[in-house]
Amino acid sequence: MATNGNENGAVGQENINTDIVTLTRFLTEEQVKVPEATGDFTLLCHALQFAFKSIAYYIRRATLINLTGLAGSSNTTGDDQKKLDVIGNDVFIAAMKGSGKCRILVSEEEEEAIIFDEHPNARYAVVCDPIDGSSNLDAGVSVGTIFGIFKLPDDILGPQASVTAKDILRPGTEMVASGFTMYGASAQLVITMKSGNVNGFTLENSLGEFILTHPNMQLPAKRAIYSVNEGNSAYWDEWVNAYFHSLKHPGEGGKPYSARYIGSMVADAYRTLLYGGVFAYPADHKSPKGKLRILYECAPMAMIFENAGGLAVNSRMERLLSIQPEHIHDRSGVFLGSKDEVQKVIDTYHKHKK
Numbered sequence: 178m179a180t181n182g183n184e185n186g187a188v189g190q191e192n193i194n195t196d197i198v199t200l201t202r203f204l205t206e207e208q209v210k211v212p213e214a215t216g217d218f219t220l221l222c223h224a225l226q227f228a229f230k231s232i233a234y235y236i237r238r239a240t241l242i243n244l245t246g247l248a249g250s251s252n253t254t255g256d257d258q259k260k261l262d263v264i265g266n267d268v269f270i271a272a273m274k275g276s277g278k279c280r281i282l283v284s285e286e287e288e289e290a291i292i293f294d295e296h297p298n299a300r301y302a303v304v305c306d307p308i309d310g311s312s313n314l315d316a317g318v319s320v321g322t323i324f325g326i327f328k329l330p331d332d333i334l335g336p337q338a339s340v341t342a343k344d345i346l347r348p349g350t351e352m353v354a355s356g357f358t359m360y361g362a363s364a365q366l367v368i369t370m371k372s373g374n375v376n377g378f379t380l381e382n383s384l385g386e387f388i389l390t391h392p393n394m395q396l397p398a399k400r401a402i403y404s405v406n407e408g409n410s411a412y413w414d415e416w417v418n419a420y421f422h423s424l425k426h427p428g429e430g431g432k433p434y435s436a437r438y439i440g441s442m443v444a445d446a447y448r449t450l451l452y453g454g455v456f457a458y459p460a461d462h463k464s465p466k467g468k469l470r471i472l473y474e475c476a477p478m479a480m481i482f483e484n485a486g487g488l489a490v491n492s493r494m495e496r497l498l499s500i501q502p503e504h505i506h507d508r509s510g511v512f513l514g515s516k517d518e519v520q521k522v523i524d525t526y527h528k529h530k531k
């Protein structure tokens with residue numbers, strides 16, 4: 178077998194892997210496994226990939242090219258928009274439109290769903306939060322893009338069919354794929370297909386390629402880490418307070434949980450995926466429907482966590498993936514993470530609701 182001369186791990190001699198799996202290769206190999214595949218999904222993913230690379234590039238350079246700060250506008254829900262929110266959204270819309278494979282796009286930054294009537298035969302609908310956690314941007318904290326992909330039914334294909342936002346008010350169980358890209362020390366893309374594995378890719382900046390670095394990600398079944406904005410505890414239901422109290426005060430001989438909260442869902446979720454634990458943004462008295470959005474924040478994350486062996490429920494302990502949003506920006510409470518940790522949430526809920 179040929180080697181590249183680094184058996185001793187000598188400094189300056191890289192052990193070069195010349196057979197790497199890029200996202201492009203991975204998608205092609207996945208497509209081959211589905212004989213009836215048309216290639217449309219693969220092309221859509223290529224367009225998504227370009228959007229992630231572009232957003233990663235602008236975020237890396239933000240401070241240098243004056244992209245930090247507010248854009249002077251606010252989005253659908255009155256949140257101040259950052260310049261990068263606007264750029265991320267524009268990049269995403271252009272990529273989806275240009276793919277020719279996207280019929281409907283829902284973005285957190287757009288009040289209405291965008292319907293691409295110029296592509297009446299496009300089979301896919303995409304939901305996204307182009308830059309989630311953007312309040313952290315100027316401090317250089319990791320943010321991310323979250324996305325979900327639905328395949329539209331045949332009866333709304335073609336120039337005669339009329340497509341509306343209602344066509345995308347579907348539960349997460351109907352997604353064909355979901356994922357997120359975290360823009361951190363490096364850009365990390367995590368993607369999963371319906372009932373498939375969860376795979377993690379790292380953007381290699383010089384090659385400009387996402388490389389498969391975390392194949393078949395599996396969430397540890399338990400881990401004593403909780404991630405929640407405890408500043409909201411005055412608004413929480415009694416059972417939510419009781420649950421977090423029990424983590425911090427485990428009783429005689431027990432070890433209290435560690436708290437980790439970045440305030441950027443993608444970063445908190447990525448850590449939870451790798452290390453285990455529980456991430457929560459419960460519904461509370463101030464936000465009775467919760468803060469996070471069902472379509473493009475909760476459902477895509479829920480699919481990743483379930484496919485990696487974890488659980489994801491809302492504040493009524495219903496499976497997050499089964500929740501049908503009432504409108505495209507509908508919200509939900511969320512608890513997701515390691516199987517045993519989320520089970521503990523469910524048990525506490527039922528004990529207190531008896």
Ligand code: AHM
Nearest residue numbers: 256309310311312406440441442443
């Ligand atoms: P955004 O979509 O406006 O960026 O808000 C979503 C973010 C999530 O990334 C994060 O989990 C949450 O809001 C943090 O909220 P808070 O600052 O209330 O803790």
Ligand code: MG
Nearest residue numbers: 285306309310
């Ligand atoms: Mg968001």
